Structures are given as structure tokens and as C-alpha cells.
Amino acid sequence: MHTRPAADPDTAPHADPVAAPAPGTDTAPEPARRAPLAARVTAWLNDPEDPFWTRPAPTAAQRRNDVLAALGFLLIALLASVLVHSYAGLAEGDEPWRFYLSTVLIVAPLALRRRFPLPVVVASSALFLGLTYASPTAAMTLPFQGAYFAALYAAVAWSRDRQALWVAMSVVVGTMGLWLLGAFTITNAYADFLTGLGEVDGPLPQLPAYAVFTLLMNVVYFGGAVLAGRASWRAALQQHRLAAQAQQIREQSAEIARRAVVDERLRIARELHDVVAHHVSVIGIQAGAARKVLDRDPAAATTALRTIEGSSRTAVGEMRQLLGVLRADGEEGLPGPGATAAARRPDPGLADIADLARRHAENGLAVDVRTVEDVPGDLDRIPPALGLSAFRCVQESLSNVIRHSTATTASVTLRTGRGPEGPWFELEVLDDGSPRRGTAGTGFGLQGLRERVRLHGGEAEIGPRSGRPGWRVRTRCPLPGGGPAGNAPDAGSGAADAILRESGA
Numbered sequence: 434m435h436t437r438p439a440a441d442p443d444t445a446p447h448a449d450p451v452a453a454p455a456p457g458t459d460t461a462p463e464p465a466r467r468a469p470l471a472a473r474v475t476a477w478l479n480d481p482e483d484p485f486w487t488r489p490a491p492t493a494a495q496r497r498n499d500v501l502a503a504l505g506f507l508l509i510a511l512l513a514s515v516l517v518h519s520y521a522g523l524a525e526g527d528e529p530w531r532f533y534l535s536t537v538l539i540v541a542p543l544a545l546r547r548r549f550p551l552p553v554v555v556a557s558s559a560l561f562l563g564l565t566y567a568s569p570t571a572a573m574t575l576p577f578q579g580a581y582f583a584a585l586y587a588a589v590a591w592s593r594d595r596q597a598l599w600v601a602m603s604v605v606v607g608t609m610g611l612w613l614l615g616a617f618t619i620t621n622a623y624a625d626f627l628t629g630l631g632e633v634d635g636p637l638p639q640l641p642a643y644a645v646f647t648l649l650m651n652v653v654y655f656g657g658a659v660l661a662g663r664a665s666w667r668a669a670l671q672q673h674r675l676a677a678q679a680q681q682i683r684e685q686s687a688e689i690a691r692r693a694v695v696d697e698r699l700r701i702a703r704e705l706h707d708v709v710a711h712h713v714s715v716i717g718i719q720a721g722a723a724r725k726v727l728d729r730d731p732a733a734a735t736t737a738l739r740t741i742e743g744s745s746r747t748a749v750g751e752m753r754q755l756l757g758v759l760r761a762d763g764e765e766g767l768p769g770p771g772a773t774a775a776a777r778r779p780d781p782g783l784a785d786i787a788d789l790a791r792r793h794a795e796n797g798l799a800v801d802v803r804t805v806e807d808v809p810g811d812l813d814r815i816p817p818a819l820g821l822s823a824f825r826c827v828q829e830s831l832s833n834v835i836r837h838s839t840a841t842t843a844s845v846t847l848r849t850g851r852g853p854e855g856p857w858f859e860l861e862v863l864d865d866g867s868p869r870r871g872t873a874g875t876g877f878g879l880q881g882l883r884e885r886v887r888l889h890g891g892e893a894e895i896g897p898r899s900g901r902p903g904w905r906v907r908t909r910c911p912l913p914g915g916g917p918a919g920n921a922p923d924a925g926s927g928a929a930d931a932i933l934r935e936s937g938a
């Protein structure tokens with residue numbers, strides 16, 4: 434133990450009352466305060482984290498199984514009693530009817546062992562003591578001892594009131610201990626039993642040896658029932674915790690999925706906002722041009738007004754889509770004055786899919802882009818909002834191929850066609866790879882893809898390819914108006930430029 438020398442009062446500096454101890458000195462940590470004995474015992478017997486957890490009551494099926502199990506056990510116990518009666522006989526003074534009735538009475542409470550665990554263990558303890566005197570032969574059989582063990586186990590495993598349980602168990606064990614002590618000291622029951630065995634030549638006196646043996650057997654008997662019931666109760670608690678965690682995970686996953694859909698809708702709303710803003714800008718330019726040449730060139734003004742009409746119709750349709758997205762969840766997601774330059778750059782479309790394929794080729798995925806047009810030029814006249822959604826769908830699909838598939842090649846096909854319900858635009862992305870192990874995704878990207886397609890009134894088929902390896906993403910959306918040919922909101926932009934040049938604007 435280190436000791437500090439006494440400081441000279443004339444030379445020692447003034448001590449700092451909060452100064453750290455000098456190097457080399459021992460600082461004994463404060464001893465941790467132990468919980469009260471009752472709290473420690475309760476925590477050990479039940480559970481340290483949740484000692485007063487209430488186990489759910491048994492279900493109707495479990496109560497029915499208890500009755501059936503008790504009946505089955507009773508049949509086995511009666512069969513064993515018949516066999517014991519047949520090969521060993523009964524103790525002196527015992528009667529057959531008391532022998533068989535004792536077996537029935539000790540087993541009968543087990544039919545309610547999980548529904549009323551504490552009353553059953555109390556009743557079984559009283560029956561155990563009383564029937565031991567009524568039929569000593571029955572008390573020595575294995576079914577009799579097993580029935581009482583099952584009652585003790587069920588009380589510890591299924592009691593909902595843990596404090597009342599341990600009070601009852603203390604009374605039961607204490608009563609059994611006093612009963613054994615009285616049997617060895619006050620009564621001559623065990624002395625008479627040993628007299629019947631006769632003298633034996635052993636290293637220990639006969640009566641003390643039998644007393645220690647009986648004590649050890651009862652410790653194992655009652656201790657085993659308590660430990661087994663405690664293990665069952667803790668297993669039920671662990672299962673309850675796992676179920677609660679699983680429910681929490683499901684709720685969190687549902688919330689994450691909902692937020693992913695909301696975020697995707699907000700992103701779509703921002704992109705549609707930019708598309709609509711483009712149409713409004715075209716309308717403004719065309720209106721200004723028409724105003725300047727209205728008197729000098731009516732034909733040019735008429736062309737500008739037609740462009741305004743087409744752009745306004747397209748803008749109204751896409752604005753309805755925008756409002757539908759925002760109305761779905763009541764979120765605000767339009768870019769404000771502080772939007773970054775990256776957010777204000779032109780949105781990608783069908784023409785950018787080829788560049789996207791080249792970028793993926795640099796990452797090791799060769800992408801073949803194909804176009805199938807019902808009428809030449811159809812794809813050039815796809816509405817910008819639909820083209821943007823198609824680009825995002827291709828982007829998500831190819832990203833999933835790289836992340837989750839072993840494929841090194843993929844194909845992107847853009848089709849247009851006309852059917853009984855009108856013109857349509859179809860997008861198909863195929864690969865021939867196998868799922869990559871350990872790369873399971875959340876599925877939120879596919880949810881966003883379906884959300885985009887649903888926004889345009891289309892349908893999406895996403896899943897493994899039938900009959901061959903790989904994955905398939907196919908979307909088909911109806912085209913508004915008269916199809917691609919009828920949607921040329923920018924057709925008049927060149928005429929507007931010419932009008933403005935003529936007017937000197």
C-alpha cells in the first residue's frame with residue numbers, strides 16, 4: 434500500500450480541493466451497491482430484465498390438450514398400478530380401492546394445470562401429503578411421483594402472478610421439509626421402514642444415511658421441477674420478445690416502404706413540375722410572338738396560337754398527374770428558390786437511354802438498346818413526362834442487374850404500337866443471369882418503378898423470366914390524345930423563333 438508523506442506546512446503549496454491524485458497513489462473505486470436480496474432472488478427466479486412479465490393464459494387448444502393429456506396419463510398410471518399390484522402386492526394395511534383411488538386423485542388436477550397453476554399445485558401438495566398416509570403403496574409408485582412433479586413444474590412455468598407463485602412455492606417446500614423432519618424425528622415411520630429392511634453392514638449408520646439420501650432426493654425432485662418450470666417460463670418470455678421484435682420490424686419495414694413510396698412520388702412530382710414549367714415557358718414565348726405579329730402576319734400568329742393550344746393541353750394533362758401525386762399523401766415536394774443547379778438541369782428522356790447504356794458498359798454490363806416503332810418517329814414524339822419515367826425505369830432495372838444478378842449482358846427494347854384501346858408505349862428490360870447470393874434488396878426501387886408506371890395509367894410486369902434464366906421488367910403505358918403523333922408540344926418552337934426574329938424581338 435502506497436502512503437503519501439506528510440507535507441511541510443511552510444513549503445507545501447496550497448492544495449487544490451479538486452485536484453487529481455498524485456501519480457503512484459491508489460484510488461479505490463466505490464463499491465457497487467447490490468440490489469436487495471428479494472430483488473436479486475426475484476430476478477434469478479424469473480428474468481433479470483423483466484421479472485414481472487405476465488405469461489399469456491393458455492389458449493383453448495392448450496386447455497383441451499391438458500385434459501386429453503391428463504386422461505392419457507391417468508390410463509398409463511392405472512395400468513402401472515395394476516402391474517405393481519400384480520407383481521409386488523400392497524403394503525400391510527393398504528386396501529386396493531385406496532390404492533387405485535389415490536392414483537386417480539393425484540392425476541386428476543393435472544387437467545387444469547395450465548389454466549389454474551397455483552390452485553393445482555396447492556391442491557396437489559395437500560393430496561400428496563394425505564394420500565401418502567391413505568395408500569403408502571401408491572405414494573411409492575412412479576406415476577404418483579411424476580404427477581406431483583408435473584404439478585410443481587406447471588406452477589412455475591405458467592403462473593401469471595410471480596410473487597404469489599414464490600410465496601406458494603415457499604409454503605409448499607417448507608411444509609414438505611417440516612413433514613420430512615417430523616417423519617424422521619417425531620414419528621417412527623422411517624424407523625419402522627428401516628427395521629423392515631434389516632441390519633446392513635455399511636460405512637455409515639443406517640438411519641442418518643437414509644435421512645441424507647431422502648434429503649438429496651427431495652432437493653433434486655423439487656429443484657428439478659423449479660428449474661424446469663423456470664426454463665419454460667423464460668423460453669416463453671424469449672418467444673414473446675422475438676414476436677414483439679418481429680412485429681416491430683414489420684411495422685418499421687412498412688413505414689420505410691411507405692416513406693420510400695412517398696419519396697419517389699415527391700421525386701416524380703418535382704420532375705413533372707419541371708416538365709410542366711417547360712410547357713408554360715413555351716406558351717409564354719408563343720404568346721409574345723403572336724402579340725407582336727398579330728397585325729402584320731396573321732398566318733404566323735395563327736401558327737403560334739395553335740402551338741399555345743397544344744402546349745396548354747399537354748401542360749394541363751401533366752399538371753393533373755402532378756396534382757394526383759401530391760394529393761396521394763399530402764406532401765410538399767416542389768423545388769423552391771434554393772434548388773441547386775443539378776436539380777435545375779434538363780431532365781433525361783428516351784434519347785438519354787443510349788448514354789445510360791454506355792455508362793453501364795463501363796461497369797461491365799453490355800446493354801443492347803433496341804427500338805421498334807409502329808410508325809417511324811413515334812419515339813421522338815413521346816411526351817416528355819413519359820420519356821422521363823421510362824428513363825428512370827431503365828435506370829433502376831439496369832442498376833438492379835448489376836447489384837443482384839450475375840448477368841454480363843442485358844437488352845432494352847422500346848416499342849410503340851396501337852391496339853383496340855388506342856396507342857401505347859412499351860419498355861422491356863431483359864437479362865439472362867442468376868440471382869447473386871447475399872444481395873437481396875429491399876424492393877423499394879421496384880415499388881418506385883411501379884409507382885411511375887401507375888402514374889401514367891400503365892401496368893408493370895416484374896419477375897423471373899419463364900422457361901429460361903434471368904429477370905424481366907416490362908411496362909406498358911397508354912399514350913394520351915392521338916398517340917405520339919398527336920403530342921408535339923414543342924412543334925411550334927421553331928416557328929416561334931422565326932416569328933421573333935422577324936419581329937426583331
